[in-house]
Amino acid sequence: MKYCFGIDIGGTTVKLGLFQEDGKIRDKWEIKTRIEEKGRNILPDIAKSLMNRLEKEGISKEEVTGIGIGVPAPITEEGFVKSTANLGWEEKNVKAEMEELTGIRTATGNDANVAALGEMWLGGGRGCKNMIMVTLGTGVGGGILIGGRILTGAHGAGGEIGHLCVNYGETEKCGCGNYGCLEQYASATGITRLAKKRLESTEQDSTLRKGPVNAKTVFDAVKAGDRLADEIAVEFGRYLGYALANLAAAIDPSVIVIGGGVSKAGKVLIPYVETPYKERAFFANQDVTFALAELGNDAGICGAAKMVLD
Amino acid sequence: MKYCFGIDIGGTTVKLGLFQEDGKIRDKWEIKTRIEEKGRNILPDIAKSLMNRLEKEGISKEEVTGIGIGVPAPITEEGFVKSTANLGWEEKNVKAEMEELTGIRTATGNDANVAALGEMWLGGGRGCKNMIMVTLGTGVGGGILIGGRILTGAHGAGGEIGHLCVNYGETEKCGCGNYGCLEQYASATGITRLAKKRLESTEQDSTLRKGPVNAKTVFDAVKAGDRLADEIAVEFGRYLGYALANLAAAIDPSVIVIGGGVSKAGKVLIPYVETPYKERAFFANQDVTFALAELGNDAGICGAAKMVLD
Numbered sequence: 001m002k003y004c005f006g007i008d009i010g011g012t013t014v015k016l017g018l019f020q021e022d023g024k025i026r027d028k029w030e031i032k033t034r035i036e037e038k039g040r041n042i043l044p045d046i047a048k049s050l051m052n053r054l055e056k057e058g059i060s061k062e063e064v065t066g067i068g069i070g071v072p073a074p075i076t077e078e079g080f081v082k083s084t085a086n087l088g089w090e091e092k093n094v095k096a097e098m099e100e101l102t103g104i105r106t107a108t109g110n111d112a113n114v115a116a117l118g119e120m121w122l123g124g125g126r127g128c129k130n131m132i133m134v135t136l137g138t139g140v141g142g143g144i145l146i147g148g149r150i151l152t153g154a155h156g157a158g159g160e161i162g163h164l165c166v167n168y169g170e171t172e173k174c175g176c177g178n179y180g181c182l183e184q185y186a187s188a189t190g191i192t193r194l195a196k197k198r199l200e201s202t203e204q205d206s207t208l209r210k211g212p213v214n215a216k217t218v219f220d221a222v223k224a225g226d227r228l229a230d231e232i233a234v235e236f237g238r239y240l241g242y243a244l245a246n247l248a249a250a251i252d253p254s255v256i257v258i259g260g261g262v263s264k265a266g267k268v269l270i271p272y273v274e275t276p277y278k279e280r281a282f283f284a285n286q287d288v289t290f291a292l293a294e295l296g297n298d299a300g301i302c303g304a305a306k307m308v309l310d
Numbered sequence: 311m312k313y314c315f316g317i318d319i320g321g322t323t324v325k326l327g328l329f330q331e332d333g334k335i336r337d338k339w340e341i342k343t344r345i346e347e348k349g350r351n352i353l354p355d356i357a358k359s360l361m362n363r364l365e366k367e368g369i370s371k372e373e374v375t376g377i378g379i380g381v382p383a384p385i386t387e388e389g390f391v392k393s394t395a396n397l398g399w400e401e402k403n404v405k406a407e408m409e410e411l412t413g414i415r416t417a418t419g420n421d422a423n424v425a426a427l428g429e430m431w432l433g434g435g436r437g438c439k440n441m442i443m444v445t446l447g448t449g450v451g452g453g454i455l456i457g458g459r460i461l462t463g464a465h466g467a468g469g470e471i472g473h474l475c476v477n478y479g480e481t482e483k484c485g486c487g488n489y490g491c492l493e494q495y496a497s498a499t500g501i502t503r504l505a506k507k508r509l510e511s512t513e514q515d516s517t518l519r520k521g522p523v524n525a526k527t528v529f530d531a532v533k534a535g536d537r538l539a540d541e542i543a544v545e546f547g548r549y550l551g552y553a554l555a556n557l558a559a560a561i562d563p564s565v566i567v568i569g570g571g572v573s574k575a576g577k578v579l580i581p582y583v584e585t586p587y588k589e590r591a592f593f594a595n596q597d598v599t600f601a602l603a604e605l606g607n608d609a610g611i612c613g614a615a616k617m618v619l620d
């Protein structure tokens with residue numbers, strides 16, 4: 001039996017997992033992300049933690065296929081990051097540095113892309129090799145898998161689908177400086193925005209008028225049969241479905257996985273996205289499967305481990 | 311010195327090239343595409359032509375790295391086509407059949423994607439590994455390269471960028487059944503349509519009122535300083551530039567290559583596309599290089615050869 005490590009570096013904690021090659025998680029744990037001093041301790045802390053774990057488990061370095069690391073920043077195929085606001089890093093080759101620290105082969109990727117790979121391996125995209133994952137959280141992130149491999153891109157910024165323009169008539173600015181980005185309609189914040197606008201523009205009765213308005217309360221109201229909430233979900237789904245139809249023409253996926261906080265609404269979400277998708281998708285892309293992400297916070301460590309198994 | 315073959319199957323002729331591994335074309339020729347009898351002779355005709363050529367050149371099979379074939383249809387990574395209107399083929403595994411016929415390793419791809427690979431290897435995208443190619447002909451086709459490899463997709467339909475929606479308000483139907491596809495504005499036919507609409511909507515003087523209106527005459531008029539033609543080019547470029555900006559957010563290319571008949575207008579085309587692109591592109595994708603395709607009709611055989619060298 002061979003092993004590998006999957007690491008997911010976040011701004012507060014680093015998640016670490018020891019995997020068997022068949023995908024079974026043997027152990028997972030967390031350490032603090034020490035971002036002080038330009039994050040100089042982050043990689044050494046990880047290396048030390050991994051080495052301790054090997055010793056504890058009685059596993060030799062030779063039994064470890066590699067270390068996969070997801071970082072919250074654009075990162076090139078060669079492991080190079082330019083700057084990462086969250087970690088304090090300036091220019092750095094993460095792959096080279098970790099290999100130097102551990103003597104173990106290391107693969108790196110952007111965290112959103114790596115999480116998508118995790119979902120393809122063990123989660124909502126199981127069995128597929130061509131996949132789009134869209135993560136609906138505070139913002140909209142994403143990851144694209146082509147032939148089972150991460151679409152990294154020239155600057156390590158592949159899969160940034162939150163900033164596809166879906167409304168050329170939008171007058172409110174997105175955080176990125178553009179107008180009409182998908183993120184303005186399909187993130188948790190975007191859904192709240194759509195909901196508030198709709199509540200203001202009509203007198204229609206809705207349970208949403210009685211409490212806080214956010215992505216969760218909107219989809220709770222949808223489940224309870226609230227008509228106004230349904231209209232908000234239709235609007236959200238149209239923007240997301242149309243954007244995914246456009247993407248699919250270029251990417252030709254077999255599955256589209258929806259993850260992030262908003263996806264906790266569950267299966268009720270799917271038809272709101274799938275119906276407008278089908279309305280707009282090119283004929284070759286009509287038979288895409290829509291699925292929900294399944295791995296939650298483990299997607300990152302799973303995808304990271306998978307990178308070194310490929 | 312090793313050799314390989316690059317084959318580009320079209321509905322009328324098959325283009326064939328004998329390449330040295332360094333990219334030099336040693337010889338190229340054409341044979342007729344016999345589409346009768348459900349195209350059953352096409353692959354045997356090619357195999358025979360290749361074998362004859364090897365004999366004539368005194369090259370042994372062992373000196374041939376492989377055969378690359380571009381076909382005018384969606385084709386999976388495994389070489390499987392479902393149906394090809396142009397060639398009469400029904401279900402067929404092109405790769406397996408050619409390997410059976412020749413005993414030489416074969417790689418296959420969609421012709422537009424293969425042409426893009428050719429441009430990356432020897433043409434407008436030389437030196438790049440992440441590239442979007444858009445082909446502006448009667449329709450709008452495309453090919454996407456990720457890390458130097460063709461984005462094939464789940465159904466072999468990757469890179470179909472002509473059917474990205476760029477105008478959700480469009481009321482005229484595209485050939486694909488949707489409304490507002492890129493093809494309706496950026497193909498040769500699309501440019502003619504934009505030009506005619508603009509000529510009808512204004513009394514403004516233009517040399518375009520004196521002769522035939524098509525993509526060529528529009529860009530000829532642009533070069534001659536015609537103001538109305540400039541406005542048409544601005545409209546064309548805005549649709550194309552915005553679509554490419556959207557694509558770039560997902561693909562993260564280092565170069566965008568513009569090919570097809572419309573690109574014969576030359577460098578005058580570039581700023582019309584690049585300016586709106588930059589206006590809309592995500593910050594990580596601002597520094598993309600725009601280039602014109604360079605290989606013309608040879609792009610297909612070049613890309614096909616490259617497939618077997620990778």
